[in-house]
Amino acid sequence: xxxxxxxxxxxxxxxxxxxxxxxxxxxxxxxxxxxxAVSAVIRISGDWNSLxxxxxxxxxxxxxxxxxxxxxxxxxxxxxxxxxxxxIVNMVGGNLKxxxxxxxxxxxxxxxxxxxxxxxxxxxxxIEVNNLCQGDRLIVRxxxxxxxxx
Amino acid sequence: xxILVVDxxxxxxxxxxxxxxQTGLGNFQxxxxxxxxxxxxxxxxxxxxxxxxxWNMPEMKGIDLLKALRASGNTTxxxxxxxxxxxxxxxxxxxxxxxxxxxxxxxxNSFEAAISPVLA
Numbered sequence: 001x002x003x004x005x006x007x008x009x010x011x012x013x014x015x016x017x018x019x020x021x022x023x024x025x026x027x028x029x030x031x032x033x034x035x036x037a038v039s040a041v042i043r044i045s046g047d048w049n050s051l052x053x054x055x056x057x058x059x060x061x062x063x064x065x066x067x068x069x070x071x072x073x074x075x076x077x078x079x080x081x082x083x084x085x086x087x088i089v090n091m092v093g094g095n096l097k098x099x100x101x102x103x104x105x106x107x108x109x110x111x112x113x114x115x116x117x118x119x120x121x122x123x124x125x126x127i128e129v130n131n132l133c134q135g136d137r138l139i140v141r142x143x144x145x146x147x148x149x150x
Numbered sequence: 151x152x153i154l155v156v157d158x159x160x161x162x163x164x165x166x167x168x169x170x171x172q173t174g175l176g177n178f179q180x181x182x183x184x185x186x187x188x189x190x191x192x193x194x195x196x197x198x199x200x201x202x203x204x205w206n207m208p209e210m211k212g213i214d215l216l217k218a219l220r221a222s223g224n225t226t227x228x229x230x231x232x233x234x235x236x237x238x239x240x241x242x243x244x245x246x247x248x249x250x251x252x253x254x255x256x257x258x259n260s261f262e263a264a265i266s267p268v269l270a
Contacts, residue, residue, distance in 0.1 A: 019165075019255030068161040070168070080160065087159045090206070091254045095231020098253070100237055104208055108158075 003096055003142050004046075009129045011099075012140050015091045016133060018068050027130045029136045032057055037114040040085040042093035048101030049146070054089040055114070055139040061085050063134045082111040092140060151178040152153065152268070154198035156189040157231070157232060162254075166202060166231060173262040175269065176246040187209025190218055200269065205232035205239065218245045227268050231256065 009025045009026060016024040038061040056064070058081075061075045065084035069076065086109035097104055126143035153170065157163045167180050181191035181196050187210040189201065201219075203212035207266050210218075228248050232239070235253040243251050250264040 008202065015255045019257065041171070067163055083159050084161045085163050090159070091233045094206075094235065098233075098235035098239075102167060102237060104236075108206060108208060 001146055003050075003127060005127050005129055007140050008092075008096070008098060008127055008140060008142055009131075010146055011092050011095045012129060012131060012138075014095070016064075016131075016138070019091075020064070021097060022064065022133055023135075024131050024138065027137075028131050029128075032137050032139055034058070035114055036105060037061075038081065038085045038111065039110050039114055040082075040089035040111045042109045043107040044087045044097050044104050045080060045094060045107070046104030047096070048100045048144070049095075049106045050142055050144045052093040052094065052096060053139075053141040053143075054085055055141065056133070057137055058104065060133050060136040060138050063136065075105060083097060086111040093115045096142065125131065151200070152196065153180050154183060154189060154193065154196060155180055156183045156186065156201060156203040156207070156212065158185050162204065162231075167260050168233065169256065169258050171182070172237050172258040173265070175262065177264060178213045184209075186212055186215030186218075187214045189215055193219065193224065201226055201228045202231050202266070203228065205230055205234045205243075207208075213242060213246060216248060220247050229264065229268065235239065 005040045016022040032055050036058045038056050042052050042067045061081050065076050065081045066073045067083045090109050097106055131138045155166050157162050163182050185207040205212045229250040230243050233250045233254045240251055249268045252264045
């Protein structure tokens with residue numbers, strides 16, 4: 001079994017809206033290539049091999065972190081912003097792994113900025129859902145691979 | 151009642167504690183650990199009544215924490231709160247002695263439904 005965009009969108013909704021209460025609405029394709037955009041990636045390897053990425057401009061990342069920590073955006077540290085976006089990709093990846101089933105393992109999240117951490121390069125050929133999260137961009141991507149990721 | 155919350159994400163520890171307060175579980179105090187190894191070191195002194203642990207953490211995973219506790223004869227009630235929800239993970243948790251597994255994302259209702267029977 002593999003993942004389609006409808007399933008991915010449902011998982012994003014469950015995580016962001018169902019649990020965190022964030023207003024998330026699907027949007028047209030958006031770009032998020034600012035150097036300080038936050039990228040969180042998690043790897044699933046085993047029977048199903050894929051990379052899952054949550055990509056958000058810094059403004060969205062701060063909204064997510066502010067919600068998760070119940071703090072104002074001005075109070076947040078860089079570590080807290082990274083922690084929050086990393087936990088989003090962890091929940092999305094874990095849920096996708098459960099949907100696909102089989103014997104796979106989930107890595108720890110890796111969080112960076114687009115300037116330092118762009119696992120897909122410029123050409124992305126996977127499943128992508130574009131959203132507006134509290135009115136700002138939030139992109140979630142899944143890249144399935146045939147090779148086992150280590 | 152004392153609850154030990156084990157998660158490498160500070161954000162998730164805060165959400166877990168906030169969600170606990172939104173349930174009808176009554177009075178409790180919480181202590182926190184960053185990973186399984188830290189929790190394992192804290193438990194003899196802290197003597198929690200319940201451990202709520204993430205599965206996937208650096209240093210020591212939640213499942214290894216549970217196995218280490220049981221191997222040492224510690225029978226503290228233990229539940230997982232994790233994004234890992236596959237049947238394989240559930241079976242491994244159950245076989246190791248976990249009382250429940252709550253899947254992230256969760257709600258106060260799903261939290262209470264899992265924890266209340268264990269504390270009854």
